[in-house]
Amino acid sequence: MASKRTRSRFSVDPVRDRWESAPPWARWVVYLLLVVGALLLPAQGIGNIMAPPESDWPTMLSDQIGIYVLLGLGLNVVVGMAGLLDLGYVAFYAVGGYTIAIFATKYHWSFWETLVLAIVTASLAGVLLGAPTLRLRGDYLAIVTLGFGEIVRVTANNLNYVNGPRGIQGIPHPPTLSEWTVPGLDVQPFKYGLLDSRPYYYLLVFFIVVAIVFVKRLERSRVGRAWASIREDEDAAELMGVPTFKFKLAAFAIGAAIGGSGGVVFAAKQTSINPGSFTFMVSALVLAGVVLGGSGNIPGVIVGAFLLAWLPERFRGLSDYRMLIFGVALVAMMIFRPEGLWPSRQRKAELAEGSGGMGSMGAEVAGPGTAAEVTE
DSSP states (O other), rough: OOHHHHHHHTTOHHHHHHHHOHHHHHHHHHHHHHHHHHHTTTEEEEEEEETTTOOHHHHHHIIIIIHHHHHHHHHHHHIIIIIOSSSOOOHHHHHHHHHHHHHHHTSOOOHHHHHHHHHHHHHHHHHHHHHHHTTOHHHHHHHHHHHHHHHHHHHHHHOGGGGGGEEEEEEOOOOOOOOBBTTTBBTTTTTTTTOOOOOHHHHHHHHHHHHHHHHHHHHHHHHHHHHHHHOOHHHHHHHTTHHHHHHHHHHHHHHHHHHHHHHHHHHHHHHHEEGGGOOHHHHHHHHHHHEEEEEEETHHHHHHHHHHHHHHHTTTGGGTTHHHHHHHHHHHHHHHOOOOOOOHHHHHHHHTTTTTTTTGGGGGGGTTTTTOOOOO
């Protein structure tokens, strides 16, 4: 009887079953169509539907949506795959942005050189944060990471070397690779400047695709299995011989590197940055996008980050009420669909087992159909 209830609770999604049984060539065709669809997203016809009349749709894609999707993929490594609650993720975003700002304006490095340096620097920042703090768990780790994010912002705000609250101006755009124009579309995808936001969006799509491929391969490797064991039960993983500290540190470093790449594109697009761009609210929104979409599931994270970045801009006319509506929607989601809009099967199973779907972070939350033990 219990097995029957279990089978009904975890009913198989027919779409996922068809996807898992599909031949490799069919999957590659779908991947290619998705990339083509992402590249066609800045089209004017789509913008007329997705953006309010007073907004520029390609700018929304490059300045908000693309950045949030990339940051969501990076934070998903830490939160969704390794089960570590990071409330200061914006710090790595800031490290990437300030790295290109400093080295491009003061030392005249090229964009591609500073891109590599920014990714390495953000990754090292993740290691520096994780090395002394990753032996903490749950709320304590969340508080420490929140403090780290604020330390980076306040330091930038008080440091004369980076002009304090005025920030750094005159950051150069990426060098134009080619002035080739897409036939019939009047788009120069490799020409970077002030007037057209589409090349920056295409650059973000490239980074997003690279991040997805890299993270997906890690997820299916020994590293991904170690992250899953840490997320489900860190003590049991240690007893089974998994070097948990090393793999948690790797998750922080990889997530930080992805966040740093987003900071590079943001700084190069805006040509100036200041500490006001790296507040705690950025971390909170990216984390909300990861949880809303489905922590640990890459397609779900992309959907969640897209919605979190797009909806406030789409309904900017409701500026007096949009944060209230946003809060009510998040509360409703946590009540009626706590696993997210598009959760992975494993996350749904963890939630049903009472781990809250996020390893030790939600271990205190009883899952559906579970009863809390009462001890006297």
